[in-house]
Amino acid sequence: MFERPDPSAAPRIWEVGALCRAIADALEARFNPVAVRGEITGFSRAASGHCYFTLKDANGQVRCAMFRRSAGLLDFAPRDGELVEVRGRLGVYEARGDLQLIVESMQRAGQGALFEQFMRIKARLEAEGLFDGARKRALPLMPRGIGLVTSAGAAALHDVVTALRRRVPHIPVVLAPALVQGAQAPASICAALSKLYRHAELASGPLGDAGAGGEGGQPVPIDVILLVRGGGSIEDLWAFNDEQLARTIVQSPVPLVSGVGHETDFTIADFCADLRAPTPTAAAELVSQPRAVWLGALDLLGERLQDAVQRQMDLRHQRLDMAGQRLGRPSGLVGRQQLQLARQAQRLRHAVLLKLQRMTQENQALQARLPTAVERRLQAQSDRLERAALRLQLLDPRLVLQRGYALLTDADGQPVTRPAQVRPGDALVGRLAEGEIDLTVAQRRLL
16 A cells, blocks of 8 residues: 655655556555456457457446457357456556456356355455465475375376476375365365375374375475366365365465466465465476476586686696796796695595585485586596696706707807807807807807
C-alpha cells in the first residue's frame, strides 16, 4: 500500500514509467492471483493467437488479455455476451497506463459455487498467515533424499520418477503413496505427508511401504518433499483445497514443493507450499540440479586452479629470463632458481591438495578429479622448466667459444667489436675456449 503523504511536504515527482511500475507492484502484492466473473464484450483473437476482450457487469469493466499459451487450453470458444469466470493476474499495461487483467484460465460461469468456496477458504487461510512468504524456505541445492507424495498408479509418478532418474539418478526417492482424488483423498494425503515428516525428523529406519531404507539398512535423510498430481477439473483437484491439508503442509519440517495440475491450475496447497511448480515434472526439475551442472562447475574450478598455477609458473619464468639477461654465466643462478621453483611448486602443490580436500568434504562424488588434474599440470610445468633451463644453458658464452669463436678485448679488458676501436700497433687479448693469446694489431680495415 502507498503511504499517506505529509500535506506540508512537497509531493514526490514521479517518472511516468516508474509510477506505472509502482502501481503494478501494488496491485501484484494486494490482489494477485485474482478471480473475476463477468460478461465478455469486444472479444477478438489476433493472428498471434492472443485473445483480447473486456469483462463487464452492471457496475464496471476491465480490459483483459489472454495469451496464446493459455488460450490454447480453452475447451470452448468464448464469444460476446457469455458469462464466464476467469483467473489471472492484475497489472498495468505501462505503454498506455491501462489497468489490465492477464487471464490464465477461463470457464463458463457454471462452477461458481466451488470457486466461491475456494476463494472463501483462500481468504480465511491467508488472513491466518498460512501463505506468508516470510515463512517459506529456499530449496536445497543438493538434497540427500527426496520425499514424494502422489498416487501410486498416477501418470504424475511416472513423470516425476523419469525426470529424477534423468537428472539425479544418485539421489534416493522415498515414496509415500496417497489418494489424490475423491472424498478420502485429503485424509490420505495428510497421512502420507505425516509419514514423511516423521521420517525427515527422526530418520530412524525404513518407512513401511515407502521403502526409505538406504545402503546397509541406513535410513535415507529427506531434505525436500514433492506433493504432485496431474491436471483435471476443479472437482478433480478439490482435495488439494482442503483446510486440514493446508495446515499439514505448513507444518513440514523441510521445504515442500507442490506440483498440482497444469500450469494454469491453482489450489490452496500451492499457496501453502514453500514453492509452487506448474507441473509435476517441473516440480521434480526444481529439486534436481543435473549432475552435469555440478561436474561442469568442478571442471571450471579445475581450470581456475590450473590457470593460477600457470600464472605463477609464467611469473617465475619471467624473473628467470630477466636474471639471465643481467648475468653472463647464469648456470649457478639457474640451479638456485630451480631449487626455489621446486620449493614454490611444492608449496603450490600442497596448497592445491588442501583446497581439493576441502572441496571433497562438500562433494565426495567429485573428489578424485581435481588432484589428478593438478598433478598432471604440475608435472607438465616441471618438464617445461627443465627444458627452459636446458635452453638457457645453451646460451653460455663458453659454448660459443668452443665452436671456434674468440672474444677480443683491449688492454683495459673492454670487448672489441668494431675496427674503429683499435689502431695499428695496439695490443689485444684473444680469449679462446681454452686459454688466451696476446695479439698486436697490424692493420685495420674499416667497412
